[in-house]
Amino acid sequence: MGMLNVQLAEGKTVFRAAEEIVGSVAWELEEAAEVVEVRLAWCTRGKGGVDEEVVEQLRIATPGAKGQASFKFVAPRSPVSFSGKIISVLWSVTAVTMPKGQQVQMPITISPTGKEIDLYGPR
């Protein structure tokens, strides 16, 4: 399978709106990839169907079999990371190789409070 890794600067995984999400992606693959993509995306989890949206992405063309690159995204205002009983919104930075589709996902939190909004947590 080879190695594919996402690292966020200073190990930071919680962001407020407009804050920069900075990190790097590194890969050492068995075969050269045609493209490596790094995506900032959210998705839903819960009782209903899955919704998801890639809000920003970095496309690395001709990445070869081994390399690394830096990325910088800006955390959007919404949707914020939250969880209730029916639905959760989860954010992540994901790196994907193409055409093989190998991927690695780094969960992150985007929230004005600095942590996931818990709709049923202590108030």
Next chain:
Amino acid sequence: MKARENPFSMDRVERFRYRPLDRTWEQIMQTLAELEYRAAIVGPEGSGKSTMLEDLRERLRAIGLHVRCGAVNVNRRRMAKEHWQAMLAELSPRDVILFDGADHLPWWDWMRLRWHARRAGGAGGLIIAVHREGMLPTLLKTRTSVQLLAEMVTELLGRHEPMVEEVFEKHRGNLREAIREMYDWMAER
């Protein structure tokens, strides 16, 4: 329990693929070829018809056929014009249309769908998922069992859950509704 932690969340449930109860996939694909890829998957709500159509999509592609998809349901009996056009445009003998909920289509739309699929000829065809027999030759009837639900719940939950039998009976074998009830039960914990 938070939605993202619920073992019965939809993303986890959707990982389950159709499990034929009394036939192998090889037998199903053989029958489908004998029916010239014009066939119906018949079964009640929540018995796996849509899941089986999804699984067929990959298996048909694997044998070199081109798959086009359409769907309606009891709440949305018409498909957008653009979707119809894309689905029916330049059908070739190697195209197969998979249509979920064909028994909800207005009569005229069903006639149009059948006509286009037949006109394509060759190995191409039309496979539908419906609640009743008679629209096309029946490929198989989907059905569920309490054992099937128990297997799913055990895999999702990581342990046997005794309430499975009661939930199965309550929803008359509708696995989708049974799983949704299990979701609610976990959400309250």
